[in-house]
Every structure is written in structure tokens, then in C-alpha cells.
Amino acid sequence: MKKKMGTEESKKIWEKNAKFWDNAMGNQSNDFHRKVVRPKVTELLSPNSTDYILDVACGNGNYSSYLAQIGAAIVAFDYSEKMIELAKKEAI
Numbered sequence: 255m256k257k258k259m260g261t262e263e264s265k266k267i268w269e270k271n272a273k274f275w276d277n278a279m280g281n282q283s284n285d286f287h288r289k290v291v292r293p294k295v296t297e298l299l300s301p302n303s304t305d306y307i308l309d310v311a312c313g314n315g316n317y318s319s320y321l322a323q324i325g326a327a328i329v330a331f332d333y334s335e336k337m338i339e340l341a342k343k344e345a346i
């Protein structure tokens with residue numbers, strides 16, 4: 255039977271891939287995210303300037319940053335310290 259991956263193991267993998275993810279996503283994310291994921295998630299969230307949003311597993315913070323530009327207050331969290339460093343770089 256295949257062993258399930260634990261949190262520490264997956265965290266190590268994201269730490270290792272953080273820079274690659276950041277290079278691939280940049281501050282605008284990729285086409286799929288921009289054209290498919292963002293519009294639908296944004297429609298469901300319907301964010302406005304009075305909202306206080308928690309972005310769990312924020313990665314490099316590109317979507318947090320987008321939400322902040324709409325005017326919402328954002329708290330972003332990720333278990334990868336490298337991702338948080340990258341997200342701070344994107345923070346407006």
C-alpha cells in the first residue's frame with residue numbers, strides 16, 4: 255500500500271519549489287488562473303473594501319495582492335517560509 259505523504263514532507267517539497275512557483279506565477283499568476291480560477295473565485299467571494307479575507311496557502315501571494323488591490327484587507331498564510339518571503343515581496 256502506498257504511504258500517505260505527511261505535512262512535513264509536503265512542506266519540504268513546497269520549500270524546494272517555492273522559487274520555481276514564483277518564477278512561473280509571477281505577480282499576475284498564469285493564464286489558467288487569470289482566465290478561469292480568478293474570475294470564478296472572485297465572483298464567489300464578491301470582495302469589497304469592507305471585507306477582511308484570510309488567504310490560506312497563499313503561495314507567493316499573487317491572489318492576495320489582487321484582492322488587496324480591490325481594497326479588501328487580507329491576511330495571508332502559508333506553511334512555507336520561502337513562500338511567505340516571496341509574498342512579502344509582492345505585498346502592496
Ligand SMILES: C[S@@+](CC[C@H](N)C(=O)[O-])C[C@H]1O[C@@H](n2cnc3c(N)ncnc32)[C@H](O)[C@@H]1O
Nearest residue numbers: 261268311312313314316317331332333334337
Ligand atoms: C498550488 S500552490 C497555490 C498558491 C496560491 N493559493 C495560488 O493560487 O497561487 C499551494 C500552496 O499551498 C501551500 N500549502 C500546502 N499545504 C499547506 C498547509 N497544510 N498549510 C499551509 N500552506 C499549505 C504550499 O506551500 C503552496 O504555497
